[in-house]
Amino acid sequence: MATPNNIDPSEFRRALGSFTTGVTIITTRSAEGEPVGVTANSFNSVSLTPPLVLWSLAKNSRSLRAFESNSHWGVHILSAHQEGLSNRFAKSGEDKFLGVDVEDGAGDIPLLSDCCARLQCKTIFRYEGGDHIIFVGEVLEFDRSELPPLAFHAGQYALAASKGKPVSFTSMQHDEPELTFGEDFIGYLLARAHFQFYAQVMQHAAAYGLTDSEYFLLTILAMRDTQTIEEVSALFSYTGYHITRAMATDLQQRGLLAAHERDSNVEYGLTDAGREVTLRVLSAAKALEIDIESKLGANESFALKHLLKTLIAKTDPGFAHPWNRA
Numbered sequence: 001m002a003t004p005n006n007i008d009p010s011e012f013r014r015a016l017g018s019f020t021t022g023v024t025i026i027t028t029r030s031a032e033g034e035p036v037g038v039t040a041n042s043f044n045s046v047s048l049t050p051p052l053v054l055w056s057l058a059k060n061s062r063s064l065r066a067f068e069s070n071s072h073w074g075v076h077i078l079s080a081h082q083e084g085l086s087n088r089f090a091k092s093g094e095d096k097f098l099g100v101d102v103e104d105g106a107g108d109i110p111l112l113s114d115c116c117a118r119l120q121c122k123t124i125f126r127y128e129g130g131d132h133i134i135f136v137g138e139v140l141e142f143d144r145s146e147l148p149p150l151a152f153h154a155g156q157y158a159l160a161a162s163k164g165k166p167v168s169f170t171s172m173q174h175d176e177p178e179l180t181f182g183e184d185f186i187g188y189l190l191a192r193a194h195f196q197f198y199a200q201v202m203q204h205a206a207a208y209g210l211t212d213s214e215y216f217l218l219t220i221l222a223m224r225d226t227q228t229i230e231e232v233s234a235l236f237s238y239t240g241y242h243i244t245r246a247m248a249t250d251l252q253q254r255g256l257l258a259a260h261e262r263d264s265n266v267e268y269g270l271t272d273a274g275r276e277v278t279l280r281v282l283s284a285a286k287a288l289e290i291d292i293e294s295k296l297g298a299n300e301s302f303a304l305k306h307l308l309k310t311l312i313a314k315t316d317p318g319f320a321h322p323w324n325r326a
């Protein structure tokens with residue numbers, strides 16, 4: 001175990017980084033009336049009654065004088081969308097408030113918006129803490145929202161999702177785990193989640209007499225107005241389905257598609273009936289998404305979407321995205 005004399009500061013910083021925190025921006029106003037703010041993850045709760053919080057500020061921070069001269073400050077617990085703002089307030093000397101909308105809080109402190117929570121505080125104690133000053137404040141007022149929070153772990157921004165109870169699907173014990181595809185196999189989890197969702201969407205499509213690939217063709221045309229069959233095929237190459245001219249002709253005969261000629265190419269678009277059917281199935285799919293989000297929770301849905309997008313980006317062989325213009 002390391003003793004105070006042989007502690008390596010960078011290793012110590014790394015060890016502290018394994019304590020996952022939220023991210024705050026703490027603001028005040030200087031004696032000259034300028035808005036001042038710093039990104040801080042040293043924030044913590046102290047007491048409920050009376051309502052007390054603390055945070056610590058490096059002694060070499062340019063903002064120190066303002067926080068020592070002004071008894072009022074505002075803590076902004078940042079939301080997952082505020083990573084850019086966090087970076088901006090972590091850079092010394094920048095005009096941190098340039099273009100940022102602020103409201104006036106207690107003691108004229110500048111308050112930022114779109115946070116998970118805001119606490120308006122008044123310093124009641126100040127302590128020396130090595131190379132930092134510790135501020136303990138009494139909370140005078142606060143407000144909160146349901147936005148997903150921004151977290152910080154191991155020197156990087158992170159997302160917070162509740163873990164819930166451990167989930168296990170099988171009672172089967174594997175004696176030779178290296179030879180088996182267990183329930184943690186990512187391929188199984190992705191495929192299972194996909195099929196459970198799509199089986200329900202396709203039931204709605206089937207109720208209108210649509211096959212999977214016909215439904216895909218119609219959804220592309222709902223997003224993009226008119227396209228050639230080759231363009232639609234390219235946009236759906238990630239599914240492995242083949243969109244054919246025969247399929248489009250059949251949908252045309254069923255009154256769901258109309259064909260137009262442009263520059264000697266045949267382009268297809270939805271008829272009113274085609275748009276109506278497509279929007280009905282799409283709204284059923286959207287209702288399923290809302291149901292999933294309510295089962296998972298807002299933070300968990302946000303984290304899941306973020307992780308899926310990251311996975312798609314990191315494993316993408318170069319497929320087009322349906323809503324990107326070529």
Ligand SMILES: Cc1cc2nc3c(=O)[nH]c(=O)nc-3n(C[C@H](O)[C@H](O)[C@H](O)COP(=O)(O)O)c2cc1C
Pocket residue numbers: 023037038039040041042043055056057058060061062063064086087089090091092093094152
């Ligand atoms: C996620 C994160 C957390 C931080 N937490 C603190 C903190 O708790 N205390 C501190 O003094 N600096 C902290 N910093 C660094 C300050 O935000 C940074 O030094 C800032 O530039 C100080 O601004 P100033 O010199 O204009 O006062 C943190 C930075 C980041 C990115």
